[in-house]
Structures are given as structure tokens and as C-alpha cells.
Amino acid sequence: xxxxxxxxxxxxxxxxxxxxxxxxxxxxxxxxxxxxxxxxxxxxxxxxxxxxxxxxxxxxxxxxxxxxxxxxxxxxxxxxxxxxxxxxxxxxxxxxxxxxxxxxxxxxxxxxxxxxxxxx
Numbered sequence: 001x002x003x004x005x006x007x008x009x010x011x012x013x014x015x016x017x018x019x020x021x022x023x024x025x026x027x028x029x030x031x032x033x034x035x036x037x038x039x040x041x042x043x044x045x046x047x048x049x050x051x052x053x054x055x056x057x058x059x060x061x062x063x064x065x066x067x068x069x070x071x072x073x074x075x076x077x078x079x080x081x082x083x084x085x086x087x088x089x090x091x092x093x094x095x096x097x098x099x100x101x102x103x104x105x106x107x108x109x110x111x112x113x114x115x116x117x118x119x120x
Contacts, residue, residue: 001080005091010074013098017067020060066099073101082106 073079080089084106093100102110 001088001091001094005094006074006079009079009091009094009098010071012095013067013070013074016098017064017071020064020067063099069101070099084110 070079080091080094081087082089082103083101085103087103089100089103093104100107
């Protein structure tokens, strides 16, 4: 990976992180839910809403963490190298999934192992 590729990918990551943090609608969704009295008939609806908000909050936190970890790898000069086998990850793969930390072959092996364990 060239220096220019690294700079471009760092810009993509920073842009995604900025968009994620700056998305006002998402921030409003992730705000603490109101604790107003609940009518019995509304309980199911309120629980579904709460579960949705918790799920969104987890996805937001996970994605933010992944983007920040990618920036740390860029600063440590380990970005773009597979953490499993050490081979270079293709720039095309990084452009599609800039937070990835393993190459296609290692990711495929991980997924095969995961599904084999599920079958057992």
C-alpha cells in the first residue's frame, strides 16, 4: 500500500467517524428514552422501542470503536496488514471495508470455522 493510499483511507475513516458522530437524527434516537407513565396497552410498543434504541446504541458504539481502532492501526503503521497472517490487505478491500483487520482468505477461514462450530 502506498502512502497516498494510506492518506486516502485515513480520510475515508475520519469522514465516516465524523458523519457518525455528527448525525443529529441518530444522536436523538440514541438519547435516553422518556420514562413517562405507560398505559398497559402501550407496554409492548414501548419495549420494542427501547430494544430498538439499545440495538442502535450498540451498533453506534461498535462502529465508532472499529473506526477509532483503524485510526490507531494507521498511526502505528499496522493498518492494511492482516492481523492473522501478516499479509497485505488489498486497497480495494480496505476502501469497501476500511475497518477490516484481516485479508479475504483469513476472513473466509474464520467464517468457515464459525459455521462448522454452529453445525456441531
